[in-house]
Amino acid sequence: MADTKKEGKKASSRLLGMKFMQRSMEKEMQEQLEKERKRVISEAEWVLDTKDTTIQKPKIHIEVQPSFLPFTQDTTAGRRSFKSFNKLVEANADQEEKSQRLAREEKAEEATKISDKEFGQQMQTVRSVSKKSSKKRKADGEQANAKKPKVASDTFIKPE
Numbered sequence: 109m110a111d112t113k114k115e116g117k118k119a120s121s122r123l124l125g126m127k128f129m130q131r132s133m134e135k136e137m138q139e140q141l142e143k144e145r146k147r148v149i150s151e152a153e154w155v156l157d158t159k160d161t162t163i164q165k166p167k168i169h170i171e172v173q174p175s176f177l178p179f180t181q182d183t184t185a186g187r188r189s190f191k192s193f194n195k196l197v198e199a200n201a202d203q204e205e206k207s208q209r210l211a212r213e214e215k216a217e218e219a220t221k222i223s224d225k226e227f228g229q230q231m232q233t234v235r236s237v238s239k240k241s242s243k244k245r246k247a248d249g250e251q252a253n254a255k256k257p258k259v260a261s262d263t264f265i266k267p268e
Contacts, residue, residue, distance in 0.1 A: 189197040
């Protein structure tokens with residue numbers, strides 16, 4: 109009983125429910141939170157000794173993948189026509205596109221073009237390989253025929 113008298117009287121719930129009491133309790137809570145934040149910040153400060161550490165540059169690895177988009181071709185600059193609005197501009201643009209396409213196709217054809225001598229040599233190698241394979245097929249066919257029992261066409265074999 110002596111302990112309860114030392115603590116003092118507590119405020120009633122009506123008194124605590126009043127606005128001025130709520131504000132004062134809120135101020136006390138804010139002060140306590142601020143003190144706690146300051147204490148945490150002061151404890152959390154770290155000091156790094158940067159004199160002994162050496163910084164290495166990160167190694168960068170670049171992987172290049174080829175693109176299928178024609179970025180090397182020049183884009184057309186200048187006037188454009190939308191939905192046949194200006195026939196002259198469209199005609200000029202079509203002619204330029206056709207000439208560029210023709211030049212690209214000719215360049216591709218030149219890259220794949222071979223001379224008559226080279227073509228003849230390729231055909232000879234293909235022909236010699238095909239002859240060897242046809243001889244081998246014939247030999248295999250004869251061996252297969254030799255393994256099969258020969259049956260006269262006029263005889264009838266009764267199934268079991």
